[in-house]
Amino acid sequence: MAEKITPRATDYSQWYIDIVTNARLADYAPVKGCMVIRPRGYALWEMIQQGLDGLFKETGHVNAYFPLLIPESFIKKEAEHVEGFSPELAVVTHAGGEKLEEPLVIRPTSETIIWSMYKKWIQSYRDLPLLINQWCNVVRWEKRTRLFLRTSEFLWQEGHTAHATADEAEEETLRILDVYRRFAEDFMAIPVLHGLKSDSEKFAGAVRTYCIEAMMQDARSLQAGTSHNLGQNFAKAFDVTFQTRTKALDHVWATSWGVSTRLIGALIMTHADDKGLVVPPRLAPVEVVIVPIFKNETRDAVTGFAQKLRDALKPGFRVTLDDDDQNTPGWKFSEYELQGIPLRVEIGPRDMEKGQCVAVRRDTGEKIFLPVAEAAVRLRALLDDIQKSLFKRALDFRTSHTFRVTEYEELKKLLDDPGGFIEAGWCGDAACEARVKEETKATIRLIPLDGTRMSTAPEGSTCIICGKSARRLVIFGRAY
């Protein structure tokens, strides 16, 4: 089944598709831009779900579910929202053999259907905050698709919260941004920048959009998660009011935030190499695979020994044993490297005699001989080290591809070679931003935060385009 990956270094996106398909994570379905996620890819998604759900619950959020189909009129209630999403809506016009009175759109995001319900659920400040998340699929009919990064239908998590004050909503927006940052860095070993989107890049209907941005191995940027402060926009559009402690009537304050199956794309494009996937231990559905090496006469002894090791490791590890004798050890080595399993443990007759096994790291390929008696302790330490090393490797790459410039020409030059994140002054004018995009294809990925506030530019900074005084230093980059 698996064929050798033939990376094309000059064509990173093709290399990426090769990794995805060779590692059997996903295929395109016979529906424009729709993805079939195979079990191996879905296992990664389940690990992401598990990790994020844990963090959401720590912060008091609960899961719920809202419908796939949304009356078209709902989408139209918020002016910017409808403008932003209209071009990419898939619409159901017929059902039950009849033309519908009102078309139903397949959710591109659920703000509108959720806020139509929040109107019924919220009357008093006692009902707030309302902290709900849902795991679901959404459809956005994009012009161009790419496996995991931009498919017509994708899986995601979308949180929708309602609060009594503007400050609370802002706090929530930033709290979730920090959850996303921690998840990306601690679980996925993907270093991210966090910050604010410029107005031209913000969510349709939001007051402010915050995001995390990761750098892929070709130095392009990937938006890995967004957290929006919606202000009172949706509360006003859906007339959601509540009685305050002081008996006044006010519209509630809202946030929404999400990450998608794109995270799997980010994982691949951050860590994979020419041998295939590299999955950080904390996210790996299987952390350790044991490969016994035997001849016919030694099969029983070696597999018995390997089974004992597996059983000993089971309580603390996600471990599997591949004692199938249809494939050779060499085949298995390549296969598990392709799958990105962090540690492979080899056990052969020679090891058995010495009471040892051989651990092989996926990230470095290093072989480590260790006594079976110490296996649990040593393997755990190795997994921890792999987790840290992967993060460090990605961080070092990002650091070596991050620059600060003061001249527009420098910005252009660095974008072409070697590419990356480029910090520069910006006056705040959308026209300057647009000009950079038009001339270089780079966009403002984010405006970095200083603590929880936007960072201000050093004294005397000027806009890279117009030369006027720059209020902020922002991060430019070419994005997926």
Place this chain on the structure above:
RNA sequence: CGGGAUGUAGCCUAGCGGCUAAGGCGCCUGCUUUGGGAGCAGGAGAGCGGUGGUUCGAAUCCACUCAUCCCGACCA
């Protein structure tokens, strides 16, 4: 929706007017193997994206059409 490219077996590719469409990977059978994607022998599987033309003869030429990929515009 513009510009470019490609559709031949499950996958990758060769063939670019002519004789039973060729090879590699994978698959099946048997034997031998097993510490880096094993070896040998045998075997199954396609009528060349679709439609319509040109021709004695089309996978090869022409027209239309469909699909996919790449580069733009749009986006998580």
